[in-house]
Structures are given as structure tokens and as C-alpha cells.
Amino acid sequence: MPLIRPGGGALGWAAAAAARRHGHLGRFQRFYSARVSDPLRILFCGSDAFSCESLRALDKVRRSEPQLVKSIDVVTRPPKRTGRGLKVIRHAPIETLATDLQLPVHPLDSFRGWELPLVDGEAINLIIAVSFGLFIPSRILKAVKYGGLNLHPSFLPDLRGSAPIQWAIMLDRQHTGVTLQTLDDKAFDRGLILSQTPRPGIPITPDATTADLTAQLAAPSAAMLIAGLRAGLHLPPLSPLSDNAHAPQPSFHARKLTxxxxxxxxxxxxxxxxxxxxxxxxxxxxxxxxxxxxxxxxxxxxxxxxxxxxxxxxxxxxxxxxxxxxxxxxxxxxxxxxxxxxxxxxxxxxxxxxxxxxxxxxxxxxxxxxxxxxxxxxxxxxxxxxxxxxxxxxxxxxxxxxxxxxxxxxxxxxxxxxxxxxxxxxxxxxxxxxxxxxxxxxxxxxxxxxxxxxxxxxxxxxxxxxxxxxxxxxxxxxxxx
Structure with a gap:
């Protein structure tokens, strides 16, 4: 089945795959599959400022392209008590943003016994996780038509783990990037890589802090996610990326910080x-x-x-x-x-x-x-x-x-x-x-x-x-x- 260029004309599967692998989403070119996606009813799982940028971008698409994104429900961690005497209640930034955008919010500390919500009687058909922190179990992923996607701020498999931005700075990485992958049902950051920032990547300035680099990567990450949805990268059969880098890639586990x-x-x-x-x-x-x-x-x-x-x-x-x-x-x-x-x-x-x-x-x-x-x-x-x-x-x-x-x-x-x-x-x-x-x-x-x-x-x-x-x-x- 051919792909259709935005300007018309067919694009062969081999050419489309090559385009996807070599800078396809670095320039955010749009290739639309003749396989039509159902309007997406998204369950967005996030927490911090990095995930907020992706939620804003998705909500903008929901308002302007309802044929692509029909609805968004948000899952985040419940508010936490903090400070001296635990008197201050701290809400996750993603919860505050979702409330401002008038999106349904589901506070969640565990998926045990939890069931996916229905949206006007229809089932969620795609899960997107960005800086979420909880592992999404197999029963949840398998209950969703298109499975799950994840944005990870590194060149996977390098800096696989919960703190890639901090470790990129501590390891003196000169460049970093963003990876769009599927959600694996057995382990974190082991999914199929669907898109990745072209090498050499995004420069890390010598004086960059974690906050600086997080802000620097948030917008490219959101853009990659939206381009991937428009390109149908979530549709089966999936086309994993295989040759983004010409040089050997380092691989360091960006473990949780203590x-x-x-x-x-x-x-x-x-x-x-x-x-x-x-x-x-x-x-x-x-x-x-x-x-x-x-x-x-x-x-x-x-x-x-x-x-x-x-x-x-x-x-x-x-x-x-x-x-x-x-x-x-x-x-x-x-x-x-x-x-x-x-x-x-x-x-x-x-x-x-x-x-x-x-x-x-x-x-x-x-x-x-x-x-x-x-x-x-x-x-x-x-x-x-x-x-x-x-x-x-x-x-x-x-x-x-x-x-x-x-x-x-x-x-x-x-x-x-x-x-x-x-x-x-x-x-x-x-x-x-x-x-x-x-x-x-x-x-x-x-x-x-x-x-x-x-x-x-x-x-x-x-x-x-x-x-x-x-x-x-x-x-x-x-x-x-």
C-alpha cells in the first residue's frame, strides 16, 4: 500500500522507510499513510515541566485537528506533602497544566486494580508517557489498540534510565537528543525506536544546568511527538529506526539519582x-x-x-x-x-x-x-x-x-x-x-x-x-x- 506525499503522488515503501530513517523527523517532513488512524483518544502520563511541553502541543492538535487527536485524559502522580511538618501540598506541574487546559485528570500511584477510563463510551486507543516514572503494565498496554509511545531525552540506548539529562551533564556529553520509542511491556526504555534526533544532535553548552537542558529539549521533543503521530509511526506494522548514527554509540545506564x-x-x-x-x-x-x-x-x-x-x-x-x-x-x-x-x-x-x-x-x-x-x-x-x-x-x-x-x-x-x-x-x-x-x-x-x-x-x-x-x-x- 503506497504512502501519499502531501503534494500528491505515491511514495514507495522503501523510499518512505529511508526517509523515515534519515532525517525524516529531524526536518519534520510529513508522510501520510493510506492506512487511516482512528481519531486518537489519548491517555497521557506525565509529571514534570518536560512533559508539560508535549501535553501543550497535543492539546493544540486536539483543538485544531480533531480528526487526528479526539481527546486527552491525563494520568499523573497524586499531590505530595512536602516542606517542614509536611504542611505544603505540592501538585505535579502536569496536573496544574491539565487543569488549566480543562482536561480530565486521574491521580494515580499504582496501576494495580485500575481500569482505563472510557471517553464518551469509547475506549482509549493510545497511551503516551513522558517523564512519568511509573511502569505501565502489560495488561494496560495490551488493552489499547495502538499500544504506547514514550519520549526519552537521550540517544537511546545511551542514557537509558530515569535521569538521562542529569547524567548527560555529569558525563560531559557534548551533544544529546530525543528518542520516540514504543512502550515495552517488560522493562523501561526497551521499546522499538521509531524516531530520533539526527546526529550529531543538540549541543550541550558548557554551563548548562539540568533546568537549562530540560527547557532546551522540551520543544524538540514535543515537535517530534506531533510529527510522529502525523506520520502514523504508531500504526502497525511498525517501522523501527535502525541506522541513525554513523559512529559507535556509547551506552550508559542513567540510573535513578540518590x-x-x-x-x-x-x-x-x-x-x-x-x-x-x-x-x-x-x-x-x-x-x-x-x-x-x-x-x-x-x-x-x-x-x-x-x-x-x-x-x-x-x-x-x-x-x-x-x-x-x-x-x-x-x-x-x-x-x-x-x-x-x-x-x-x-x-x-x-x-x-x-x-x-x-x-x-x-x-x-x-x-x-x-x-x-x-x-x-x-x-x-x-x-x-x-x-x-x-x-x-x-x-x-x-x-x-x-x-x-x-x-x-x-x-x-x-x-x-x-x-x-x-x-x-x-x-x-x-x-x-x-x-x-x-x-x-x-x-x-x-x-x-x-x-x-x-x-x-x-x-x-x-x-x-x-x-x-x-x-x-x-x-x-x-x-x-
Whole structure:
């Protein structure tokens, strides 16, 4: 049975298949099959902002082309209680949009015992899932005439899984794309690939965040879905895509993210498994990161150089005794040469002295936090203020030597940065014969804002100075969930 060009004339099956495989939907050319689709009664399953763009596009087609899309019902997850005390009810963005579009909404946490709705006495005949999260069981898919379609924001099979956008950023992918596939009745992201962004794909900018890339991919995804429906890609017999790429494709499982993925692994940085750029990408993908810490070392009131009146005021402060975490925000790797050679040498020497248990400079009043007034006039650093955060863990080397990992925070002056503090990392290995051995990495991380867990964000340089002046404060070793 021939395909018909929009301008008239027949198009052979082989030519049509070739057109579909080579840029057919990249340019969104329309090839209409003589096999006529029933008007689509769609069950749309979605959740987030990425899926909202596809629902908007489908609703626009429903209004303008009822012969293609007759109706849309929306399935989404029920509202969730969130925030402190679980007092805030959060609705999924797709539910809010569906309500605005006056579409029927079916909140659903499980398909167990659930039956497909009827639309004016007629059955749903196509399921479309975009960023949904729940697995749609076989009995539901088999009850629908045209089965199911799914939009996935990656070049499948690469980045198959629940977090393809975040992993694309963390893995430093230079390009990404969108895939239109069938819904498999046994596993996520294992369906037949019907359409895919032509290679090399959509560029990922060097400073892209998850929100940026999600917004960048949402419109092309919606356009691919609409073009696929108009092209009849959902109609049997299906014509899977087979040769979109000329180069070998990487394949990485974009597994579900956990809180541990947002851990800033100082040991990985020190051993070279991570670079500063890796930390920057992880922050752009996941947002605020946290560091595994065991104690925060600061001077006592008697040795920090504060006037006696300020020391007495300090004793009256309500210093929490429960373990807390410092959450790091607005993280960026600093390029080599950020500090002058003189400043770099000064930082290195001070950090090594403190890590070895000595004052940053011979005249400094404290071993863990000091104001070194003897900086050269050419130096761009403020008086060197070091806040030390440390923890212990077993080393990964053959002799399993314990190391104490320490981070040092240097607040920059306001005119040099927007409240930024610079983080320096070392590991200290105790050697009975020769004393402490300091392993030092040149990696520099700039952190513009930080917060104590449960407290509002503050400029990092301000919080570093505040913590350094208030005395020891215990920090949680790791989140419990």
C-alpha cells in the first residue's frame, strides 16, 4: 500500500522507510499513510515541566485537528506533602497544566486494580508517557489498540534510565537528543525506536544546568511527538529506526539519582578520580552538594584574638549541639592562575603548616584559624583566614593506611568576588618516624554561598568567618537517608 506525499503522488515503501530513517523527523517532513488512524483518544502520563511541553502541543492538535487527536485524559502522580511538618501540598506541574487546559485528570500511584477510563463510551486507543516514572503494565498496554509511545531525552540506548539529562551533564556529553520509542511491556526504555534526533544532535553548552537542558529539549521533543503521530509511526506494522548514527554509540545506564550522588567526594578529588571540572558538572546537574564531615575545627574564645567583651557575648550565643551539615551552593571550579604565584605559594605553605598541626605562620595565634597580617602589598588575598573541616576514612591503598582528609576555606574579599570562599583540599597521613605527611592537590573550588542545614543561605565568605569565630561545631558524617 503506497504512502501519499502531501503534494500528491505515491511514495514507495522503501523510499518512505529511508526517509523515515534519515532525517525524516529531524526536518519534520510529513508522510501520510493510506492506512487511516482512528481519531486518537489519548491517555497521557506525565509529571514534570518536560512533559508539560508535549501535553501543550497535543492539546493544540486536539483543538485544531480533531480528526487526528479526539481527546486527552491525563494520568499523573497524586499531590505530595512536602516542606517542614509536611504542611505544603505540592501538585505535579502536569496536573496544574491539565487543569488549566480543562482536561480530565486521574491521580494515580499504582496501576494495580485500575481500569482505563472510557471517553464518551469509547475506549482509549493510545497511551503516551513522558517523564512519568511509573511502569505501565502489560495488561494496560495490551488493552489499547495502538499500544504506547514514550519520549526519552537521550540517544537511546545511551542514557537509558530515569535521569538521562542529569547524567548527560555529569558525563560531559557534548551533544544529546530525543528518542520516540514504543512502550515495552517488560522493562523501561526497551521499546522499538521509531524516531530520533539526527546526529550529531543538540549541543550541550558548557554551563548548562539540568533546568537549562530540560527547557532546551522540551520543544524538540514535543515537535517530534506531533510529527510522529502525523506520520502514523504508531500504526502497525511498525517501522523501527535502525541506522541513525554513523559512529559507535556509547551506552550508559542513567540510573535513578540518590542523595549520595550529591556528595562532594573529597577523597576522589585528592586521588585524581574526580577533577574540579567534575565537581562543577555535578553541581550543574544536581544543584547544591554536601561534604562528608566529622568535625569543624576553629579556635577557642581564649585564643582567637577577640576582645574580652566580644568573648563574653560569644559565650551567650545559642550554639547548637546537634550534628549539622554544611550545604555548598553555587560551586564552580577555579581556573589555574586564579591566584597569583605569590598568593598560591602563601596558601600552600599555610595549609601545609596547619595540616601538620602548626600555625599558618610563626606569629599566628591559632593552629586552625588565624589572621596573618604579614601579606605583601601586591597580594590580592585578604588576611589569610583558614577554616578547617576534617574527617577520617580508610585509604584505598594496599596498606590501608588511615588518612585524615581536611578542607580549608579561605574567604575572598567582597571586591574580588561575590562573597565567595575558596576551598583547598589536603590529606594528612601520620608517620611515626617522620611525622605527618601532607598530600596536597592544586584543585581550587569557588563556593559563593553555603548554609547550615535548616538555615537560610549566606555568602560563603561570611559563613566561613562566622563559623571560624564561634568555636567548634560538630557536623554530621553523612545523611541517614
Amino acid at each position: 542523595k549520595q550522588d550529591a556528595e562532594l567526594r573529597w577523597d576522589e578529588l585528592l586521588t585524581g578520580s574526580w577533577s574540579c571540572e567534575d565537581v562543577g558538572r555535578r553541581y550543574r546537574a544536581l544543584g547544591p552538594l554536601w561534604g562528608r564531615t566529622a568535625s569543624l575545627v576553629a579556635p577557642s574564645a581564649a585564643s582567637n584574638g577577640l576582645p574580652q567583651q566580644q568573648q563574653q557575648q560569644k559565650k551567650k550565643r545559642n550554639v547548637p549541639t546537634e550534628p549539622q551539615r554544611v550545604i555548598l551552593e553555587k560551586i564552580s571550579p577555579l581556573p589555574q592562575g586564579h591566584f597569583s604565584a605569590a598568593d598560591e605559594a602563601r596558601i600552600c605553605e599555610a595549609v601545609k603548616r596547619v595540616a601538620s598541626g602548626e600555625p599558618p605562620a610563626p606569629s599566628a595565634p591559632s593552629a586552625s584559624y588565624a589572621n596573618d597580617e604579614k601579606q605583601s602589598p601586591a597580594s590580592q588575598l585578604p588576611p589569610l583566614s583558614l577554616l578547617e573541616i576534617e574527617w577520617e576514612m580508610e585509604a584505598a591503598d594496599a596498606d590501608n593506611t588511615p588518612r585524615r582528609y581536611k578542607t580549608y576555606w579561605i574567604p575572598e574579599t567582597p571586591d574580588k568576588s561575590n562573597g565567595r570562599a575558596v576551598c583547598v583540599l589536603v590529606a594528612v597521613q601520620q608517620n611515626d618516624a617522620s611525622g605527618p605527611v601532607v598530600e596536597y592537590t592544586p584543585c581550587r573550588l569557588g563556593v559563593e554561598s553555603m548554609k547550615m542545614e535548616g538555615q537560610p543561605s549566606r555568602p560563603a565568605s561570611e559563613l566561613v568567618r562566622y563559623l571560624g569565630a564561634r568555636g567548634p561545631l560538630p557536623l554530621a558524617a553523612a545523611p541517614t537517608n
